Amino acid sequence: MTPKRKQRMMLVGLMLGGVAMAVGFGVNAFKQNIMLFHSPTDVAAGTVKPGQPFRVGGMVVEGSVKRSDTDLNVYFELTDHAQTVPVSFSGILPDLFREGQGIVAMGSLDDQGTFGATEVLAKHDENYMPPEVAEALEKAGNMPGTEANYGSKTVVSP
Amino acid sequence: MIPELGQFALILALCTAFVLAVVPMVGSFTGHTGWMDMARPAAAAQAFLVSLSYACLTWAFISHDFSVLYVANTSNTSLPLIYRISGVWGGHEGSILFWCFISALWTGAVAIFSRALPPVLLARVLSILGFVSIGFLLFVLLTSNPFERLFPVPVDGASLNPLLQDPGMAIHPPMLYLGYVGFSVAFAFAIAALISGKLDAATLRWMRPWTNIAWMFLTIGISLGSWWAYYELGWGGWWFWDPVENASFMPWLIGTALIHSLAASEKRGVFKAWTVLLAVLAFSLSLLGTFLVRSGVLTSVHSFAADPARGLYILLFLGIVIGGSLLLFAIRSNKLKSTASYELVSRESALLLNNILLVVACSAVLLGTLYPLFVDALGFGKLSVGEQYFNAVFVPLMLPILLIVGVGAMLNWKRDKLKGRSTTLVVLGVASIVLAAFLTSLLTHYRISAVASLSMAVWVSASTAYGIFYRFRNKRKRLSAVMHTPAAFWGMSTAHIGLAVFTVGVALTSIYNEEQTVRMALNDNHTVGDYDFEFTSLEQVRGANYSAAEGRFQVSRNGDAVSEIVAQKRVYDVRNDTMTEAGIDAGLTRDLFIALGEPLDGGNAWSVRIQSKPFIRWIWLGTILMAFGGFLAAIDGRYRRVRATAGSASAKSTAAVGSAVTGSAAVAQRSAPAAGATGSSSNITF
Numbered sequence: 001m002t003p004k005r006k007q008r009m010m011l012v013g014l015m016l017g018g019v020a021m022a023v024g025f026g027v028n029a030f031k032q033n034i035m036l037f038h039s040p041t042d043v044a045a046g047t048v049k050p051g052q053p054f055r056v057g058g059m060v061v062e063g064s065v066k067r068s069d070t071d072l073n074v075y076f077e078l079t080d081h082a083q084t085v086p087v088s089f090s091g092i093l094p095d096l097f098r099e100g101q102g103i104v105a106m107g108s109l110d111d112q113g114t115f116g117a118t119e120v121l122a123k124h125d126e127n128y129m130p131p132e133v134a135e136a137l138e139k140a141g142n143m144p145g146t147e148a149n150y151g152s153k154t155v156v157s158p
Numbered sequence: 159m160i161p162e163l164g165q166f167a168l169i170l171a172l173c174t175a176f177v178l179a180v181v182p183m184v185g186s187f188t189g190h191t192g193w194m195d196m197a198r199p200a201a202a203a204q205a206f207l208v209s210l211s212y213a214c215l216t217w218a219f220i221s222h223d224f225s226v227l228y229v230a231n232t233s234n235t236s237l238p239l240i241y242r243i244s245g246v247w248g249g250h251e252g253s254i255l256f257w258c259f260i261s262a263l264w265t266g267a268v269a270i271f272s273r274a275l276p277p278v279l280l281a282r283v284l285s286i287l288g289f290v291s292i293g294f295l296l297f298v299l300l301t302s303n304p305f306e307r308l309f310p311v312p313v314d315g316a317s318l319n320p321l322l323q324d325p326g327m328a329i330h331p332p333m334l335y336l337g338y339v340g341f342s343v344a345f346a347f348a349i350a351a352l353i354s355g356k357l358d359a360a361t362l363r364w365m366r367p368w369t370n371i372a373w374m375f376l377t378i379g380i381s382l383g384s385w386w387a388y389y390e391l392g393w394g395g396w397w398f399w400d401p402v403e404n405a406s407f408m409p410w411l412i413g414t415a416l417i418h419s420l421a422a423s424e425k426r427g428v429f430k431a432w433t434v435l436l437a438v439l440a441f442s443l444s445l446l447g448t449f450l451v452r453s454g455v456l457t458s459v460h461s462f463a464a465d466p467a468r469g470l471y472i473l474l475f476l477g478i479v480i481g482g483s484l485l486l487f488a489i490r491s492n493k494l495k496s497t498a499s500y501e502l503v504s505r506e507s508a509l510l511l512n513n514i515l516l517v518v519a520c521s522a523v524l525l526g527t528l529y530p531l532f533v534d535a536l537g538f539g540k541l542s543v544g545e546q547y548f549n550a551v552f553v554p555l556m557l558p559i560l561l562i563v564g565v566g567a568m569l570n571w572k573r574d575k576l577k578g579r580s581t582t583l584v585v586l587g588v589a590s591i592v593l594a595a596f597l598t599s600l601l602t603h604y605r606i607s608a609v610a611s612l613s614m615a616v617w618v619s620a621s622t623a624y625g626i627f628y629r630f631r632n633k634r635k636r637l638s639a640v641m642h643t644p645a646a647f648w649g650m651s652t653a654h655i656g657l658a659v660f661t662v663g664v665a666l667t668s669i670y671n672e673e674q675t676v677r678m679a680l681n682d683n684h685t686v687g688d689y690d691f692e693f694t695s696l697e698q699v700r701g702a703n704y705s706a707a708e709g710r711f712q713v714s715r716n717g718d719a720v721s722e723i724v725a726q727k728r729v730y731d732v733r734n735d736t737m738t739e740a741g742i743d744a745g746l747t748r749d750l751f752i753a754l755g756e757p758l759d760g761g762n763a764w765s766v767r768i769q770s771k772p773f774i775r776w777i778w779l780g781t782i783l784m785a786f787g788g789f790l791a792a793i794d795g796r797y798r799r800v801r802a803t804a805g806s807a808s809a810k811s812t813a814a815v816g817s818a819v820t821g822s823a824a825v826a827q828r829s830a831p832a833a834g835a836t837g838s839s840s841n842i843t844f
Contacts, residue, residue, distance in 0.1 A: 007502035015514055022518045022555055026525070029550035030543070037540030055542060067758060072677055072765050091675045092755030092765050095392070095736040 035106065043109070044083035050109045056085060057104040065099055078105065078115070089117040096122040161226050164214025165305040168255075171207035171262070172295040174200055178265075178288030182281035194281035198269045201284050204291060205266030212259040215304050216246050224315050227308040228252060234317035234732050236703040244328035245318045250452060250468075251304035253331065257448070258294045260332070260339045265291065268343055268368075279361060282350035283343075290342050293475045301468045317732035320704070326386040334379030334406060338444040340372020341413060345441035345483070348434040352486045355493035357434065362424035365437070367792040369420060370649075373413045374788035380406050381781035392738030392753040394673065394769045396777055399548040404527040405447030411520040412440040415513045417788070422509045426571050427497035429510070434494060435487060436513075442480045443520075449476050450527070501573040508566025515559050522551040560614045560661060563654050564621020568628050579628065586624060590616040601772070602670060602687065611665030618658035622651055646794040653787025660780025666773040673770075675755070679763040687770040689750060690714045694722075696764070704728040706739070709754050709764065713743060720750075725766075727754045748772045 037055045038048055048054055056078060064077035074093060078085045087105055097103060097120060105117040178200040185193025215228075219242045224230040232249040233242055241248075247256040265287040272280050298304070321327070347365045351357035383406065388396045397403060416436040423433040449472040500506035526543040534540055565576075565583065576583070594612035598604055629647070633639035676684050678693045685691070692712040699708045706726040713720040725741030743750040748770060755765030 011502055011507060011510075015511070018558075019514065019518055022522070022551070025554055026522050026551045029547045030525070030529075033544035033547035033550075035542050035544055037542065055540075069759065070677075072675055072755075072758075092392075092753070092767055095738055 037104075040078055040080045040083040040085045043085050043115070048109060050111050050113075053106070053108045055104055055106050056087075056115055057102065058085070059102050060097070060099050062099045078103070085115050086113070087115045087117050089120055093120055094122040098122075160214050160217050160221075161223065161305040161307070164211045164218075165303070167207045167211040167214065168258075168295065168299060168305075171204050171211065171258075172292065172299060174204040174207060175288045175291040175295055178204060179285050179292055182288075183285035186278045186281045186285070191277065194277050197281045197284040200288070201265045201269035204288070205262040205269075208259050208262035208291075208295075212246075212255060215252060215255060216243060218305075219243065219246050222315075224313075225307055225309070225311040226304070227306045228304040230308055230312050230315045232315070232318050234315040234703070236731060237315075237318060237323075238702055240325075240328060241318055241323050245322075247331045247335075248318050248322050251298070251302040251306075254294065254298050254302050254452070255304050256331070257335055257339065258291065258298060260335045261287070261291055261294060261342065264336075264339050264343055268346075272364075275364065278354070279350055282353055283346040286346035286349045287342060290346075290479075293479070297468075297471055297475065301471050314732070317703075317730070320728065320730040320733070320735045320737045321390060323703075323730075324386065324390055326382055326390070330379060330382040330386055332379075333375050333382055337372050337374075337376025337379050337413075338406075338409065338447065340368065340375055341409060341437070341441040341444050343368040343372065344416065344437040348437035349483055349486065351434055351494065352483075352490040355490055357423070357430050357494050359424055359427065362420060362433070363797060366417070366420050366424060367794070367797045369413070369417050369437075370788045370792035373410070373417055374785045374792065376406070376410050376413060377781055377785040377788060380410055381778050381785075385778055388774070389740055389742055392740050392767070394740070394751045394753065394767065394771065396667070396774065399526070399545045401527050402451050404523050404548075405450045408520050408523055408527075409440050409443040409447060411516050411523070412436055412443055415516040415520075416440050417791075418509050419513050422506050426500065426506060428500065428506055429513075430494040430496050431487075431491040432513070434491065436517075438480075438483045438487060442476070442483070443524075445472075445476050445479055449473060498572065500571070503569065503574050503576065505566060505569040505571050505574070508562055508569055511562060512559060512566065515555055519552055519555045522555070523548065526551075557614070560618050560657070563657060564618055564625055567622065567650060567654060568625035582624065583621065586620045587617060590620050601666070605669055608666065608669050611661060611669070615658045615661040615665070618661065619655055622654045622658070626651055644794050644796055646791045646796065649787045649789070649791030649794070651787070652790060653784045656780045656783025656785075656787055658780070659776050659783055663773050663776030663778075663780055667771050667777065670772040671769065673767065675765060675767045677758060677763050678766045682763075684766075684768060686768045688715050689720065689770060691723075691752070691768055693764075693766070699726070701728065703732070704730045704737075707754065707757070709741075709752075709766075711741065711752055713750060723750060723752045725752045725754045744775060746775055749774050 035053055035055055037057065040056065040058050042048065043056060058078040058080045061077040061079050061084060064075075066075045067073070071090070072092070073088065073090045075086065075088050076099075078087050087107075089105070089107075094103075101122065104121045105115065106119040106121075107115055107117040110116055178197065181200070182194050182197035185191070185196070215226075217223075218226045218229050219233050220239070222229075222233065222235055224233075228249060228251045232245050232252070237245065245252075247253040265284065268287065269284060272283075275283070344365050347361060347368075351361060380403075383403070384396045387398070388394065416433065419429050419433045419436055422428050423430050449469070452468065452472060526547050530541050530543060568579075591609070591613045593616050594609050597612055597616075598608045601608060629643070630636050630639050672687045674684070674686050678684060680693055680696055683690060683692050690713070692714070693709060694712045695710040697708055699706050706728040708724060708726045711723045711725070713723060721743045723741035723743050726739035728737045728739055729735070730737065738753050738755075740751055740753040742752075751767075751769040751771060753767040755767060757764055
């Protein structure tokens with residue numbers, strides 16, 4: 001092997017090694033950070049074990065939001081109109097969090113079956129429904145009309 | 159009447175784009191000079207027509223023409239003028255028309271500044287840009303017509319999403335689009351090179367300033383988006399690895415790789431096929447970004463309306479562009495032979511390493527962004543990939559880049575020995591760690607991670623500074639040597655220093671960030687870090703088109719008053735949207751950030767998020783430096799000089815194809831001696 005070729009091979013070897021390492025890191029990190037989405041119906045059916053992190057989405061049940069008087073804890077219920085999941089959260093809810101609207105929460109179930117949310121995402125636009133929520137509602141056969149699914153041809157009256 | 163004029167102009171623009179895409183391209187194969195000469199006037203006509211159309215839509219916004227559906231959906235009589243102008247790109251239809259507008263402007267700019275290009279190349283480049291225009295103009299006309307009328311005419315419009323009523327948001331999309339669409343120029347050159355089967359130094363030299371400018375706009379656009387998210391979303395974060403952010407970040411990563419590999423291809427004739435592939439990828443990822451953002455597959459502030467027809471159209475267009483160009487690449491790339499060899503320790507190797515790291519990083523981001531979509535499309539359920547994945551993969555990949563960036567930039571082309579410099583570099587390396595250790599002791603807590611990341615940042619600056627010094631070490635007239643150094647060198651150094659500044663910002667913000675969410679009643683005190691926050695007043699205020707609860711917080715440190723922070727919770731009139739307007743006391747070494755959450759106990763107390771974010775400004779300061787570096791590199795006089803050389807060459811030559819060869823020969827002669835020599839005088843090349 002000429003010195004030049006040797007160097008070239010070293011370069012190629014270094015790069016292959018680097019890429020292999022990156023792929024290794026990547027796949028490993030990937031496995032640990034995938035979070036599944038489940039609907040309240042899935043949760044009620046017991047498909048998720050307590051402690052396992054996942055995302056749940058649905059509509060916030062009207063009148064279910066209860067705030068603590070002393071700290072920042074909030075309790076509410078999330079429904080796909082077939083089943084309901086109780087959710088607890090501590091912190092500031094997003095601006096667009098309202099009763100009767102679709103949200104997605106991340107967290108895990110505790111032993112009592114309450115979903116402890118670490119993060120709550122509400123849509124950025126009141127006419128926009130998170131696709132996951134829309135689908136979960138559709139599956140449960142309870143898509144509440146089309147006004148929630150903001151069609152491009154709709155005009156929202158001021 | 160005006161909206162119809164806009165629509166009509168748009169249809170005419172589509173016809174012009176067809177002419178532009180077909181006639182000069184055919185002419186370039188048959189050798190009809192007249193056909194090829196159609197390219198420039200057609201590009202100019204297209205630019206005029208699309209601008210006219212865009213002006214018509216803007217007029218509809220300014221004049222409150224609610225008989226236009228799009229205006230009725232996104233504007234309102236109470237909307238201030240500036241947001242009526244920026245509101246034009248505030249919704250789906252308008253933003254796609256805006257894309258067409260920018261694309262037409264870029265095409266027009268290429269037509270204006272390219273008189274010196276060989277006619278065949280120019281005809282093909284403009285043709286390909288015309289083809290891209292067809293894709294987007296058809297998209298507007300077929301699926302998202304912004305001029306659609308509405309009857310009966312509503313009295314008032316539905317108004318703009320309040321999140322978008324913000325100066326940062328007003329200029330973020332134009333910058334981002336200038337970047338996205340700007341890569342179409344590099345793409346057009348790459349495809350033209352694949353068609354002709356050759357990519358000479360003159361063409362590459364041509365691509366460089368265009369790519370740099372596009373990259374600069376993309377850099378500004380992404381940082382504006384990040385800055386906006388920081389102060390407007392009320393979470394105090396600056397980057398969330400949100401799919402939409404990733405959609406703009408992937409073309410940036412590939413674009414960064416592209417501007418580096420263009421340097422190697424132009425100067426040394428290596429990595430040619432690779433450069434072409436990167437140019438194709440950069441633009442493809444820009445299109446993919448548009449698809450992700452506009453088709454409504456993502457849950458985000460950017461996805462307006464989920465209309466399957468639009469998603470399908472963009473997907474088809476994406477398929478044609480990516481599939482077609484990759485097919486062409488597969489068939490023709492073997493013609494693009496690299497001409498030079500290089501050794502392990504050389505600038506080529508350093509650039510190659512940079513490229514590989516950036517492309518791998520981009521692939522990791524792509525995987526994390528698309529995997530959930532694939533899984534969903536295949537019906538295996540819904541999932542999402544967490545932020546931790548991106549951090550875990552991305553950060554280790556960036557470390558080697560920080561290590562080599564300064565040293566790589568001071569290596570010679572072809573072959574180099576670090577002998578004579580290695581001692582200095584080792585000393586600099588040790589000094590960087592010592593300095594970082596000292597600097598960390600000035601911060602609030604001592605953290606090893608802070609020492610490590612600061613050493614990296616100091617090392618990048620030190621090695622870049624040493625590179626600048628090394629360049630001028632033997633010059634007798636230092637000042638004149640400095641004055642005569644090409645702008646591109648200063649651009650590169652500025653951008654690399656920007657990377658160091660950015661690293662400081664990212665590292666210190668993530669390590670020393672302090673965040674507390676608390677319940678505060680009026681006159682309550684709360685301490686975060688060294689700072690004491692007192693909730694001093696709460697009142698209702700009235701803005702132009704919103705009313706707000708405004709809380710005032712007195713900030714003090716060790717008893718000394720620091721500042722007063724005003725945070726608002728706004729409710730916008732028309733759409734009744736609630737929005738957090740965070741109060742920020744900005745500073746070079748720290749930001750104090752207060753966001754009002756929700757009223758508790760019927761308004762007696764509020765939930766308040768208080769954050770102390772050290773050095774967060776450095777993040778955007780770094781990106782500004784990077785963008786400025788890109789700008790400096792693009793205005794380098796050498797590119798203009800080549801233009802003159804190529805121009806005289808093509809003027810002399812009568813045969814259209816011949817001129818390209820002549821032009822490249824002239825350049826090759828000029829750069830060959832400089833690239834070959836390894837002495838100190840060779841440093842003219844960069």
